[in-house]
Amino acid sequence: MRLVFAGTPEFAARALEALIAAGHDIPLVLTQPDRPAGRGMKLRMSPVKEVALAHGLAVAQPDSLKTAEARQAIVEAAPEVMVVAAYGLILPQAALDIPRLGCVNIHASLLPRWRGAAPIQRAIEAGDAETGITLMQMDKGLDTGAMLSRHPLPIAPDDNAASLHDKLAALGAAAIVQLLPDLAAARATPQDDGQACYAAKIGKDEARLDWTRSAAILERRIRAFNPFPGANALLDDEAIKIWQARPVAGRGQPGEVLAVTPQGITVACGEGALDLTEIQKAGGKRLPVAAFLAGHPVSAGQRLN
DSSP states (O other), X not given: OEEEEEEOSHHHXXXXXHHXXXXXXXXXXXXXXXXXXXXXXXXXXXXXXXXXXXXXXXXXXXXXXXSHHHHHHXXXXXXXXXXXXXXXXXXXXXXXXXXXXXXXXXXXSSTTTTEESOHHHHHHHHTOSEEEEEEEEOOSSSSOSOEEEEEEEEOOTTOOHHHHHHHHHHHHHHHHHHHGGGGGGOOOBOOOGGGOOXXXXXXXXXXXXXXXXXXXXXXXXXXXXXXXXXXXXXXXXXXXXXXXXXXXXOOSSTTBEEEEETTEEXXXXXXXXXXEEEEEETTSOEEEHHHHHHHSOOOTTOBBO
């Protein structure tokens, strides 16, 4: 098919690579403008732009698609369909109307559950047993369009946001390649708005662990916030990030260190306890707990806040 692709992060780049490999004609790729990143805050192109340029595809990086001038490149590309994946810009109705077969979005949840910006993290945080990919016909709402296909994926007990992202990126890439040849005949199913919930963008202010919560809840938050923003706490007023932990039996004042072994630092929670197994000191490296303890001794009775 002749298509325009719109996306920005690695999740979208995987889909673009699959569409290129499948032989689709892609006269235009849309992605977000280059942004400052890294310690030197140098301008960095998006993963989607890197893939597009590596394959000699034309790239446009508008700040918005609200004006006719900004949409002109899409009009000139004359696509049958636009494929959208984590683009990061709102597509106005005038943009949605350009492709003959509309715009298809690759969304990383089983809609209508987890509409919004952070479906992968919110599914882990909520303790969902499964998530998946939904391909939907885009409309002017936020992930409200009719569903073209749904592809479930179990959430493993040790999945974090990074590992689940990679699984879903591969699943989304395969799903869109499978759908496109039959898109014109595909039947769209409206979403049940009564079953919808919203996956709000992850904020750094959510990353501080509240030790009055249960160990099960905190363990899910640690996985959901790995790699960004990283769950954190204060150990005797020193900031640490906690990357891996496991719920264990234990009772004490929330935040109290109950035991310290090379296998884990056991911390009391509102219900149960957590064994912290991978920790990072501010400015340091992520370390298994035994290596962390070698340079940062911790004793039972200390407190995490």
